[in-house]
Amino acid sequence: MDDAYVVGDPDGLTPLQAEIRDAVARELHAQFALRADRLDLADLPEVAYQITLRVDGVPSSRRPAR
Numbered sequence: 277m278d279d280a281y282v283v284g285d286p287d288g289l290t291p292l293q294a295e296i297r298d299a300v301a302r303e304l305h306a307q308f309a310l311r312a313d314r315l316d317l318a319d320l321p322e323v324a325y326q327i328t329l330r331v332d333g334v335p336s337s338r339r340p341a342r
Contacts, residue, residue: 296334
């Protein structure tokens with residue numbers, strides 16, 4: 277059983293997975309806003325790159341465990 281279920285997380289994600297999900301959602305939202313709510317296939321490499329940068333910042337923004 278995943279630890280997320282043991283601690284009662286309703287969507288079954290670990291805290292790190294939830295932070296990554298949220299980072300991806302924030303970047304996708306920003307990219308849609310920049311591109312007038314439309315992503316062309318030609319835009320996908322740049323969008324993927326921007327998402328990667330956003331996700332890469334997740335571990336460094338986490339608070340150390342006590």
